[in-house]
Amino acid sequence: xxxxxxxxxxxxxxxxxxxxxxxxxxxxxxxxxxxxxxxxxxxxxxxxxxxxxxxxxxxxxxxxxxxxxxxxxxxxxxxxxxxxxxxxxxxxxxxxxxxxxxxxxxxxxxxxxxxxxxxxxxxxxxxxxxxxxxxxxxxxxxxxxxxxxxxxxxxxxxxxxxxxxxxxxxxxxxxxxxxxxxxxxxxxxxxxxxxxxxxxxxxxxxxxxxxxxxxxxxxxxxxxxxxxxxxxxxxxxxxxxxxxxxxxxxxxxxxxxx
Amino acid sequence: xxxxxxxxxxxxxxxxxxxxxxxxxxxxxxxxxxxxxxxxxxxxxxxxxxxxxxxxxxxxxxxxxxxxxxxxxxxxxxxxxxxxxxxxxxxxxxxxxxxxxxxxxxxxxxxxxxxxxxxxxxxxxxxxxxxxxxxxxxxxxxxxxxxxxxxxxxxxxxxxxxxxxxxxxxxxxxxxxxxxxxxxxxxxxxxxxxxxxxxxxxxxxxxxxxxxxxxxxxxxxxxxxxxxxxxxxxxxxxxxxxxxxxxxx
Numbered sequence: 001x002x003x004x005x006x007x008x009x010x011x012x013x014x015x016x017x018x019x020x021x022x023x024x025x026x027x028x029x030x031x032x033x034x035x036x037x038x039x040x041x042x043x044x045x046x047x048x049x050x051x052x053x054x055x056x057x058x059x060x061x062x063x064x065x066x067x068x069x070x071x072x073x074x075x076x077x078x079x080x081x082x083x084x085x086x087x088x089x090x091x092x093x094x095x096x097x098x099x100x101x102x103x104x105x106x107x108x109x110x111x112x113x114x115x116x117x118x119x120x121x122x123x124x125x126x127x128x129x130x131x132x133x134x135x136x137x138x139x140x141x142x143x144x145x146x147x148x149x150x151x152x153x154x155x156x157x158x159x160x161x162x163x164x165x166x167x168x169x170x171x172x173x174x175x176x177x178x179x180x181x182x183x184x185x186x187x188x189x190x191x192x193x194x195x196x197x198x199x200x201x202x203x204x205x206x207x208x209x210x211x212x213x214x215x216x217x218x219x220x221x222x223x224x225x226x227x228x229x230x231x232x233x234x235x236x237x238x239x240x241x242x243x244x245x246x247x248x249x250x251x252x253x254x255x256x257x258x
Numbered sequence: 259x260x261x262x263x264x265x266x267x268x269x270x271x272x273x274x275x276x277x278x279x280x281x282x283x284x285x286x287x288x289x290x291x292x293x294x295x296x297x298x299x300x301x302x303x304x305x306x307x308x309x310x311x312x313x314x315x316x317x318x319x320x321x322x323x324x325x326x327x328x329x330x331x332x333x334x335x336x337x338x339x340x341x342x343x344x345x346x347x348x349x350x351x352x353x354x355x356x357x358x359x360x361x362x363x364x365x366x367x368x369x370x371x372x373x374x375x376x377x378x379x380x381x382x383x384x385x386x387x388x389x390x391x392x393x394x395x396x397x398x399x400x401x402x403x404x405x406x407x408x409x410x411x412x413x414x415x416x417x418x419x420x421x422x423x424x425x426x427x428x429x430x431x432x433x434x435x436x437x438x439x440x441x442x443x444x445x446x447x448x449x450x451x452x453x454x455x456x457x458x459x460x461x462x463x464x465x466x467x468x469x470x471x472x473x474x475x476x477x478x479x480x481x482x483x484x485x486x487x488x489x490x491x492x493x494x495x496x497x498x499x500x501x502x503x504x505x506x507x
Binding site: 020021023107137138139163166167168189191192193194196197215216217218221222223226229230233234 | 278279393394395419422423424427445447448449450453473474475476478479482483486
């Protein structure tokens with residue numbers, strides 16, 4: 001089986017602001033070497049520092065990181081919805097930095113998906129045809145149905161459940177995706193038995209894969225390599241697997257990579 | 259796959275039909291043969307943990323008795339059943355059970371509501387290890403389990419799943435707080451979570467037990483992760499089986 005992979009959930013190194021959950025330092029070249037070792041054609045690279053301290057500088061550094069190989073990496077920046085100028089910073093991310101989406105981590109950033117301050121930011125994402133990827137699977141701020149409610153407020157914005165409900169809320173995630181037309185689900189950190197059920201039950205065009213690379217204490221991202229290999233051993237047929245690993249993320253990213 | 263010199267014991271699998279996964283006994287034994295797993299502790303399917311306790315204990319103890327020493331039985335009893343739960347544990351022990359498995363979510367109780375304590379006193383008397391699945395807020399988390407473990411210092415607790423996934427952040431603080439608590443390797447990447455266990459001076463490989471948590475996982479991936487973890491051979495042998503073997507009859 002030789003299916004190219006677009007990994008929809010990876011992270012930059014934590015450069016400045018992560019006092020824990022940081023992992024090893026690595027360069028863009030290290031990262032593309034990891035992609036090669038895992039058989040990953042291209043990756044959505046999410047902010048890491050910005051989840052701890054959402055500054056414009058964090059988005060600058062993310063943009064600089066992915067610009068090292070724009071054929072293999074696109075960036076999703078972040079803002080904190082409570083910070084003054086958050087929508088303007090989101091506008092700068094799309095208009096100046098070439099960022100393709102917004103990453104939200106409600107429990108790290110302390111933001112509820114019901115806060116109205118998220119709405120003008122989502123409107124910027126909509127205006128640029130971008131997507132939102134949100135950490136999920138963790139009460140009380142990051143459940144699938146909370147994120148689905150946000151998605152329904154912004155029906156033109158594709159919203160991705162970044163972890164498919166993890167171990168405890170994946171059944172809820174299936175329900176949320178099934179009833180919310182612009183909600184996608186990323187198999188990232190979900191146990192294999194749950195992943196198989198998600199693939200069986202969710203709309204087939206809205207299932208994605210992610211490794212969560214970037215958090216390892218090894219430059220080579222050992223666990224992410226293992227996850228990319230593991231999904232091919234879940235017992236999913238090749239046609240379905242190709243949709244999840246390549247066709248669906250490529251469609252969501254507007255045909256990228258070429 | 260070869261594991262030179264190490265006795266491999268899987269600390270937790272669930273046999274039978276769960277809601278979205280299943281593990282027939284013949285599949286478990288074939289997988290153990292293929293992967294070089296010498297022994298496994300078996301728990302019954304979810305419905306038997308929650309409600310049909312006697313059926314579950316008959317399944318696990320029967321399978322263990324017929325396994326030639328390869329399978330060890332967990333006993334289950336929903337703590338809400340009170341004295342009936344204690345009688346069920348007595349029956350399971352007579353049939354060969356060697357450990358207690360607890361799931362506060364499936365069984366619907368709080369680790370600190372007192373319901374479990376009489377069962378833990380039995381486990382203490384019998385020197386049974388107690389497996390508690392963790393990871394699910396609010397009732398199945400590492401730190402409340404650590405507090406419970408401190409109240410029962412003569413019982414060895416296995417922190418099933420070690421808080422996977424987001425409550426991995428609580429696993430080391432829990433292990434530091436309760437010295438009679440062991441970590442479980444299932445789902446845990448070696449290059450983040452397990453390396454943290456290994457490096458922490460109050461935890462270390464001697465407090466980590468290998469588990470596949472089949473049928474929810476790909477068992478070979480769970481084992482490969484332990485083999486990939488750069489450990490001295492003696493420490494790997496502890497994780498793969500020695501630590502758990504000390505708790506078994």
